[in-house]
Amino acid sequence: MTEIGRILEDTAVELLRIAVTELPTEYVEVIDEAMEETEGAVGKAQLTNILENVDIAREGSKPMCQDTGIVAFMVKVGDGFPLRSEVKEILVKATRRATEEVPLRPNAVDMFKGNTRDNVGLNGHVPIIYFDLVEGDDLELIAMPKGGGSTNIAAHRMLKPGLGMKGVKQFVIEALSNAGSLGCPPYFVGVGIGGGEDICMKLAKEALLKPFRIRSEDPKVAAIESELLEKVNELGIGAMGLGEGPTALDLHVEMAARHPASLPVGVVISCWALRHAKAVISSDGEVEIDKSV
Amino acid sequence: MDYHLKTPVPEDEIRKLKMGDLVYITGTVITARDEAHLKALELHEKGEKTPVDFKGVGVFHCGPIMKKVDGEWTVIAAGPTTSARMEIFQDNFIETFHPAIIIGKGGMGDRTSKACQEYGCVYGAFTGGAALLAARGIKKVREVHWLEELGMPECLWVYDVEDFGPMIVTIDTHGNNMTQDVKELVTARMEKIMAEMEG
Numbered sequence: 001m002t003e004i005g006r007i008l009e010d011t012a013v014e015l016l017r018i019a020v021t022e023l024p025t026e027y028v029e030v031i032d033e034a035m036e037e038t039e040g041a042v043g044k045a046q047l048t049n050i051l052e053n054v055d056i057a058r059e060g061s062k063p064m065c066q067d068t069g070i071v072a073f074m075v076k077v078g079d080g081f082p083l084r085s086e087v088k089e090i091l092v093k094a095t096r097r098a099t100e101e102v103p104l105r106p107n108a109v110d111m112f113k114g115n116t117r118d119n120v121g122l123n124g125h126v127p128i129i130y131f132d133l134v135e136g137d138d139l140e141l142i143a144m145p146k147g148g149g150s151t152n153i154a155a156h157r158m159l160k161p162g163l164g165m166k167g168v169k170q171f172v173i174e175a176l177s178n179a180g181s182l183g184c185p186p187y188f189v190g191v192g193i194g195g196g197e198d199i200c201m202k203l204a205k206e207a208l209l210k211p212f213r214i215r216s217e218d219p220k221v222a223a224i225e226s227e228l229l230e231k232v233n234e235l236g237i238g239a240m241g242l243g244e245g246p247t248a249l250d251l252h253v254e255m256a257a258r259h260p261a262s263l264p265v266g267v268v269i270s271c272w273a274l275r276h277a278k279a280v281i282s283s284d285g286e287v288e289i290d291k292s293v
Numbered sequence: 294m295d296y297h298l299k300t301p302v303p304e305d306e307i308r309k310l311k312m313g314d315l316v317y318i319t320g321t322v323i324t325a326r327d328e329a330h331l332k333a334l335e336l337h338e339k340g341e342k343t344p345v346d347f348k349g350v351g352v353f354h355c356g357p358i359m360k361k362v363d364g365e366w367t368v369i370a371a372g373p374t375t376s377a378r379m380e381i382f383q384d385n386f387i388e389t390f391h392p393a394i395i396i397g398k399g400g401m402g403d404r405t406s407k408a409c410q411e412y413g414c415v416y417g418a419f420t421g422g423a424a425l426l427a428a429r430g431i432k433k434v435r436e437v438h439w440l441e442e443l444g445m446p447e448c449l450w451v452y453d454v455e456d457f458g459p460m461i462v463t464i465d466t467h468g469n470n471m472t473q474d475v476k477e478l479v480t481a482r483m484e485k486i487m488a489e490m491e492g
Contacts, residue, residue, distance in 0.1 A: 042313070045315075046420050049420035049423045049426055049459075050420060050422065050423060053422065053424065056425040056426070062425055063358060063369065064370075065422040066355065066370040066371050066372050066424040067356070067372075068358070103358055104358070105356065105357075105358045105370075105446055106444065106446070109444075114442075114443075115444030115445070115447075117444065148375075149374065149398075165492055166491065169490055170487050170490050173487060177480060180475075181399045181472050181475070182375050182399045183375070184398065184399075184421035234482060234486060235479050235482050235486070236475075236478060236482055237475070237479055240398065240399075240418065240421055241475060241476075242418070242463070242475060243474075271421065271422060273422050
């Protein structure tokens with residue numbers, strides 16, 4: 001493997017380690033504030049446990065949750081970056097290494113043969129890799145392992161366009177109500193509207209990583225985000241679904257144009273541990289890791 | 294109230310617990326998720342013995358991260374998984390094996406609640422994702438079963454634990470179910486929000 005390939009592999013392993021062991025401090029601060037504000041003893045205890053657990057993880061460099069998820073990478077490859085088709089193979093190798101070294105729990109299950117034991121499989125689909133081609137000489141890499149509990153409460157519906165934005169908002173509220181206690185609240189919520197049956201889900205997943213608590217530049221979208229975040233919290237699911245403390249910490253909406261006959265909506269939810277880490281690698285192999293949100 | 298229980302926990306001690314109590318346990322906790330529940334029940338139906346006795350111990354809905362260090366299994370992270378997946382056979386499991394406490398996160402439904410009432414079992418909610426708090430209470434990995442067949446997250450890990458917790462009792466033997474109570478409130482609020490929603 002080339003030198004730059006080795007750098008990419010090491011960086012990907014490091015990003016997975018950071019993602020599963022260090023919760024971004026911006027999230028920790030908000031959970032801490034919520035813990036102070038929560039009056040009920042049950043909710044307060046849940047948030048206190050989360051914070052204590054996050055501290056132990058950071059200090060000991062250990063995964064904060066045993067479910068280190070299905071591994072996903074978001075990759076933006078610049079025109080001048082020296083690697084192309086090798087990137088996928090390198091990220092697969094990095095996933096195998098991280099499984100051993102961090103360690104990650106082996107979470108890739110072959111329906112016929114059982115757990116593959118290395119977080120890789122089948123047919124080139126896991127780890128999940130999203131590629132984008134961009135201008136410039138750098139490669140931007142985000143590692144985003146996501147656990148099964150909050151993945152299971154994702155929701156998708158092809159609405160009748162006549163239901164309009166009101167129908168979209170009602171669907172989001174319904175999805176969160178159904179999620180209830182199941183996915184380790186307080187949640188982060190991503191909503192994808194339009195695009196098609198597949199793209200709305202991808203947009204919803206990407207929306208989770210939009211800048212924390214910063215509303216959309218589009219004032220109409222920003223208003224929907226604020227309204228939905230408020231209403232989701234009015235549901236009163238609370239920390240761990242025990243009815244006390246916040247239900248959601250943030251919510252983002254990402255939009256795409258839709259077919260006239262379709263109104264696809266995706267809702268992707270993350271548990272309190274929205275794990276991710278980002279790095280930018282320059283064409284000459286310099287690595288800059290960004291742990292903020 | 295806080296309770297520090299030792300396994301095997303006698304049924305009368307379990308029946309003293311009430312919804313909202315905090316529980317810590319010392320003794321034996323065994324991990325079991327979907328596959329392990331199924332396999333244990335299948336063995337029982339065939340008249341065969343399970344490799345471990347679940348009576349009076351903690352059954353932990355957990356697929357841990359384990360690592361072999363110097364030939365010995367050690368726990369890296371071991372938090373609870375979503376218990377609702379086990380709702381389809383938990384009542385049968387409680388009736389068959391008589392565990393003292395089911396440990397998990399996210400709560401369970403009416404079937405489990407009924408079995409807890411009838412056979413003297415409680416559900417202890419451990420904070421979801423708090424895998425290192427849980428690991429701290431695990432002192433020793435005593436045994437592992439079905440590792441080859443089911444893999445690391447799904448097999449039976451038998452732990453010696455000390456003051457493992459805190460778990461909050463959300464299902465007791467008196468018919469209470471905290472998660473179910475919150476769920477009803479949430480559904481009512483959802484209906485109100487939906488009705489008042491503007492375009």
